[in-house]
Amino acid sequence: MPPVTLSSTLEEVVGAKTAATLRRAFGMTTVGELLAHYPRRYARxxxxxxxxxxxxxxxxxxxxxxxxxxxxxxxxxxxxxxxxxxxxxxxxxxxxxxxxxxxxxxxxxxxxxxxxxxxxxxxxxxxxxxxxxxxxxxxxxxxxxxxxxxxxPIPIYPATSTVSSWQLHKTIVAVLSRVTEIPDPLPEALRRAVGLLPALTAVRHLHTPDDIEQIDPARHTLRMHEAFVLQAALLQQRQEVRALAATARPAGELLERFDASLPFARTPDQVTVGDRIEADLQADWPMNRLVQGEVGSGKTLVALRAMLQVAQSGGQSALIAPTEVLAAQHLRSIARMLGPRLAPELMPTLLTGQLPAAERRKAALRVASGQARIVVGTHALLSSTTTFADLGLVVVDEQHRFGVEQRETLRAKGNAPHVLVLTATPIPRTVAMTVFGDLDVSTIRTLPAGRAGIETFVAPLAEKPGWFARVWERITEEVALGRQAFVVCAAIDAAAKEPDPDAPSAPAVEGETERTRWGVVQVAEMLARDESYRDVRVEVLHGKMPADQKDAVMQAFARGEIDVLVATTVVEVGVDVPNASTMVILEADRFGVSQLHQLRGRVGRGGLPGLCLLVTEAAVGTMARSRVQAVARTSDGFELAEVDLELRGEGDVLGDAQSGARSSLRLLRVVADADLIARARAAAERVLAEDPTLASHPGLADAIDRRVGQQERAALAKN
Incomplete structure (x- = not known):
């Protein structure tokens, strides 16, 4: 009987029928994939x-x-x-x-x-x-x-209706009895230094422990394996990107003219991050950088300076945004920052699917000819009919709203273009290492001077139902002072339970109200009946409105022609109205910590103090209420990102934002294993520095090939 290895197919080891069942239920085809299906817990x-x-x-x-x-x-x-x-x-x-x-x-x-x-x-x-x-x-x-x-202990496995935990265990025991060797991905010196078990022993103790004491050392060993293999794969991908030849984009007079025209001084963080990007763009390999920063911290300014540097040599930049509203706003913001001298020269152009056909053809022609050196758009940029003359920089705004396939489609329209990814959702250090480990990460922490700040309060209707009326009074007081307000709802129409196609979905979690009570429709109807709102100009905004109507409403709000905008979370990103002082978020328990923080950042952007009221019926002590209280307690987005990670766990944080190797952690937990991940990354850096091809580390090379197969490796390469 031939020896069974991790690469052996399940069909040859357990038979065609069982192999087919496991493939259908779990997508596993090899012994390595079966043995990496670890117990979820153990019963006594x-x-x-x-x-x-x-x-x-x-x-x-x-x-x-x-x-x-x-x-x-x-x-x-x-x-x-x-x-x-x-x-x-x-x-x-x-x-x-x-x-x-x-x-x-x-x-x-x-x-x-x-x-x-x-x-x-x-x-x-x-x-x-x-x-x-x-x-x-x-x-x-x-x-x-x-x-x-x-x-x-009895191992309890993630199971399905067709394959029970009991059946999985029996299959794994039978397969393990025929496996005589598992190559260790860790260098022997490292394994001994940190006191870990041999790979085969760890796998056996996790699946077939003789007693409860064997489980933790086995789990710790395999967590280190997972962290080490994952970090090595990400670092290998970074090596591969740096092996590509990119067109160097030196800075020049365009950037100098722009900097000289700025009516304010850049913040220290904007200067530091800008200098790093300026150096990246002049390197011989493509930049692959993630810039994270609070709402309003100046990420668009940093990205625009990069676009100008690329434009200096005749190159084009494409900024892809997740919604029509945000793309249009980006274009207006860029044109405003460029001013009347630079804008005509660079011809910033909007390209979206909702443009009238004639306008879209003109825009596509400017892009294809290279006239438009700055292009802003939505998914229309991904169309096969959209071509660029010399795409030198891809800027992805709010990266979590795009899949790797979409980003690769855009990047493939140039010759190894530089990539700049922007996010206003602060990323905890361990998530950045685990999910974005092949990107260089820069952070803008300081906010521009002159911000008056935001005060946030919880309106707990479960204990104080009378506060609901006070919330609406508070809005009229702000409007009487000449200011504007947002009211954010979790749905378009609560009666129809209609999701907003442009808005991120709200999480369903323990403690949240059972059903949405206040949609945009219900709030608009209520305010129309309220005598105190007789002279208040109220409009609605949501993702099911036509694009030109959405844009018209946003522009009217920005011009001060609307007092109160009742909207879904379509206003979460990119909406900049300095006169908006107040935000009311109804049923705030239906939103995640990061989402509440993003929404709150829409007010207090000018010299006016911001006020955010989080209205909730969630009971004290529930996770939903804890999230709302955490947002009210601090305005530090990086602190909230850590709180969010602890409250939700990394399953939601990682989600399906990435593909392949980074989308599903098996034993690794980015909160609990932060130090282990950092140690694994440092060790992987040392190994790859000494042995870039892993010729002397066959166990690690095999583990990466198994963990990051062709499909996952392609996904990594696209990111």
Whole structure:
């Protein structure tokens, strides 16, 4: 029989039928993928408890004999119920299985075995629902096995309706018995220095522990493996990007003229980040940089300076934004910053899908001919009909709203163009290392001088329902002072439960109100009936409005022709109205921490003090209420990013923003394992510095190939 390795196919090891089932259920095709399907938790087999004294609600193990088996139709719904009565000689307990008639072949009267499960109770009779069991031919063997395995934890795996945790475990045990070697991805010196187990031992102890004490060392070893392999893959990708030849874009008089025309001094962070980008653009390899900064910290200014540097040599820059509203606003902001002298020279051009056909053709022609050296658009930039004369810089705004395929499509329209990714959602250090480890990360922390700041308060309607009326009074007080206000809703129409296609979806979490009560439609109707709003100019904005109408509303609001804008989270990014002083977020518990912080950043942008009221019915002590209170407690977006990560866990933070190797962490947890990730990155940097091709580290090279296959590697390369 040939040796089984991590690269062996499941079909050759477990047979075609089981392999097909595992492929359909989990997408796994190799032994390595099966063994990397780690237990989610472990159950205790419990004491060998006599049936007469089984404790309800606890996990127990008993040795018993099948006394009777019956099948009957379920009442009130289709399907069958298999009922098995087992006895230990002194008492009896029922086993119930729904729609699993096939178990009759195993559970025949007289068969004995070990049964593990959680004790339930139905009609005063103790029962196990869908217990795990193992049957034996000999009672003495069953009792001896039960006593030996009493301390042995039961691995519980992520399972599906077609493959149970029990079946997975049996398959993994069978496969592991044939695996004699697992190459260690860690250099031996590093493994010994940090006191980790050999790879095969760690995998065996995680899947088939003899006792609970074996699990933590195994898990720690495999977490280090995951961190090390992931960081090495990201660093390899950085090496590959730097091996590409890019067109150097030296700075020149365009940038000098622009800087001289600025009516303000750049902040220290803007200068530092700008200098790094200026140097990147003159390098022989493509820039691949992420710039993160608070709302209003000047990321657009930094990006525009990069565009001017590229334009100096005749190159073009493309800025892709997630919405029509934001793209149009970016164009107006860029034209305003360039001023009447530079704007005609660079011909900033808008290209979106909603442009009238004639305008779109003209815009596409300016882009294709190279006349437009700055192009701003939405997904229309990705169209096969959109071509560039010399695309030298790709700027991606709000990167989490775009997939890697879309970014690659745009980047492929140039010859190894430089890439600048912008985000106003602060990224915790560990997430930056884990998700964006192949990008150089720059941070703009300081805000421009003259900002009056924002005060944030929670309006807790669960305890103080009278505050709801006060919220609306507070808006009229601001309007009376000549200021403007946003009212943000979680839906367009609460009655229709209509999502906004332009808005990020709100998270469903423990503690949030059961259903949306206040949509844009409901708030607009309420204010139309309110006598105190008779002279207040109220308009609505949401993603289902035509693009020209959305843009018209935003421009009217910016000109001060609208007092109160009732909107969905379509206003989350890019909306800049210095006269807007107040933001009310209804049902704030329906939004994430970062989203609330982004929304809040729409006010207090000029010299006016900002006021943000977070209206919520979430009860004290729930996670939803904790999020809202965290936002009210601090205006530091970087502190909130850490809070958000702790509250939600990295599953939501990582989400599907990235593809392949970075989208699903197996054992690694970016909060709990921050120090381990940092150590792994430092170790991976040392290994790659000494051995760039990993010729002397075959275990690591194999692990990267398995963990980051062709599809994932392509996704990494596109990022």
């Amino acid at each position: 087999r419990g004491e060998l408890t006599p049936i007469a004294s089984l404790p309800v609600g606890e996990q127990v193990t008993i040795v018993a004999e099948v006394r009777s088996v019956s099948v009957r139709p379920m009442r009130g719904r289709p399907g069958t119920l298999l009922e098995v009565v087992i006895s230990d000689g002194a008492g009896t307990v029922n086993l119930t299985f729904f729609n699993q008639q096939w178990r009759q072949a195993d559970l025949r009267v007289g068969r004995q075995g070990i049964f593990s499960g959680k004790v339930g109770e139905f009609k005063q009779q103790k029962q196990f629902a869908h217990p795990d069991y193992e049957l034996f031919d000999d009672e003495g063997e069953a009792r001896q096995s039960a006593e030996a395995r009493q301390r042995q």
